[in-house]
Amino acid sequence: MDDIFMENTEDDETSQFSWVKALFFGLLTWCTMFILGALVVTAQLGLGAWIMLILAAIAGLVSFGFATIATPESVGQAIGYGAVFAAFGLILDVLISRHLQPGLYAVWTYWLAYALVLLSPITAVSGHHHRTTIQPQS
Secondary structure (H helix, E strand, O other): OOEOOEOOOOOOHHHEOOHHHHHHHHHHHHHHHHHHHHHHHHOOOOOOHHHHHHHHHHHHHHHHHHHHHHOOOOHHHHHHHHHHHHHHHHHHHHHHHHHHOOOHHHOHHHHHHHHHHHHHHHHHOOOHHHOOOOOOOO
């Protein structure tokens, strides 16, 4: 059975879950969304449902983009990256964001954004090592 953080295929170094990539891209995901949120507030666009849905979609796309760079080899690895991205963001939100926006956790689109951050890396799984070819018999 595949471990969620490590895939043991052909002792290939590239198939290992990278904590460095996971933590770094988790930080970048949070920073990107923090800056976008700050820009929305600064531009006085308001935090209506449509703006929040757009921010949630962007969070999912950012997570997907960083997961693509991290190149998960399995769904388990992809969920591992997504979990680290989300956990890192939630920790930073507890430490920083909740002081700036006290009602943050009551907004359903906030949780949608983290669900997308968690799950969107699944679509970045590179399946090249799972492909098989059928050779014609001579």
